Amino acid sequence: MIGAAIRRLACLILGGSLLCGASAACGSGTSAVSGQTRTPPVADAPADPPSSWSDARIGEFWRRVSAGPSLKPARWPHDAVVAVALSFDYQMGTVYEPSPTASTNTNSQYDGRVGLPRLLRVLDKHRVPASFFVTGVTAQLYPDTIRQITASGRHEIGVHGWIHENNSTLSADEERRLLAKAIAALAAASGRKPVGYRSPSWAFSDATLGLLREFGFLYDSGMMADEEPYEIFMDGRPTGLLEIPVEWMRDDAMYFQRQNPHSPQAVYETWRAEFDKAYEEGGLFQLTMHPRISGHRSRVVMLEQLLAYMQGRRGVWFATHEQVARAVRGSGGSNSR
Numbered sequence: 001m002i003g004a005a006i007r008r009l010a011c012l013i014l015g016g017s018l019l020c021g022a023s024a025a026c027g028s029g030t031s032a033v034s035g036q037t038r039t040p041p042v043a044d045a046p047a048d049p050p051s052s053w054s055d056a057r058i059g060e061f062w063r064r065v066s067a068g069p070s071l072k073p074a075r076w077p078h079d080a081v082v083a084v085a086l087s088f089d090y091q092m093g094t095v096y097e098p099s100p101t102a103s104t105n106t107n108s109q110y111d112g113r114v115g116l117p118r119l120l121r122v123l124d125k126h127r128v129p130a131s132f133f134v135t136g137v138t139a140q141l142y143p144d145t146i147r148q149i150t151a152s153g154r155h156e157i158g159v160h161g162w163i164h165e166n167n168s169t170l171s172a173d174e175e176r177r178l179l180a181k182a183i184a185a186l187a188a189a190s191g192r193k194p195v196g197y198r199s200p201s202w203a204f205s206d207a208t209l210g211l212l213r214e215f216g217f218l219y220d221s222g223m224m225a226d227e228e229p230y231e232i233f234m235d236g237r238p239t240g241l242l243e244i245p246v247e248w249m250r251d252d253a254m255y256f257q258r259q260n261p262h263s264p265q266a267v268y269e270t271w272r273a274e275f276d277k278a279y280e281e282g283g284l285f286q287l288t289m290h291p292r293i294s295g296h297r298s299r300v301v302m303l304e305q306l307l308a309y310m311q312g313r314r315g316v317w318f319a320t321h322e323q324v325a326r327a328v329r330g331s332g333g334s335n336s337r
């Protein structure tokens, strides 16, 4: 129920364009009035609007999943001033538009065919690690590309769903089945069970947090309550699951989708300022990118510019999300895994 309310609210805020993706997640916009079906002219009114909730229910809503205290350490490993955690959501094999032909899905194939190897070359050149959150179907269909990622020994493989399904539209049993399938496929292709999870489209159902604990994940990376790592609380209690937070502003999909194109230089300015402030605060600078988006030439030039800038500063610790999670685990959270 709470998940449905969150989804409804997100659909209203985002217009169903970002978080929901498919219109089915936002409802059809029809309702029954006096035995007849009508279609509202603009948007369906929420059946259970938050303005009608009791004070107790609003409190319960916010306690359901919340952020524990910041786990920003006094100093990062190697006595570093700032931590930099790069991530790529890699999902070749995801079927974006079911179609009689594969032509509408070629952008998905660019992901691993061009974007991934180009980005891996850049990471190799700068000798920096990254976390790759991968859909299970990618590992099953294109296991050689998983081996390309793991070949250097620097990068992490995390889970990004089975086929980029929207968790908030699934039953708990179906979500468990797909998560187990994704973990198995990624473990088989990479030789190691993943410890990190990023839900497709950052969607979260009522069941997701419980499933992450059930499968023994170390951390999640898809929430936005802070810029620094924290422990996820459920119903007011610590879960032992760490969060490496994300933000739309630090996600290439915000800037480079065809509906909303930005120049790479404008993105460079924003991300450099985010890094500069994180450096000043001694915090974490985290980025979310996609090989099929950031793997294009002009954007790779920008990423190299940013890497060179950050590597020009003293005390910058480049780490995978897993390494960040392990570094902060003992700094105040209850996590004992």
Ligand SMILES: [Zn+2]
Residues within 6 Å of the ligand: 089, 091, 160, 164, 200, 201
């Ligand atoms: Zn994704």
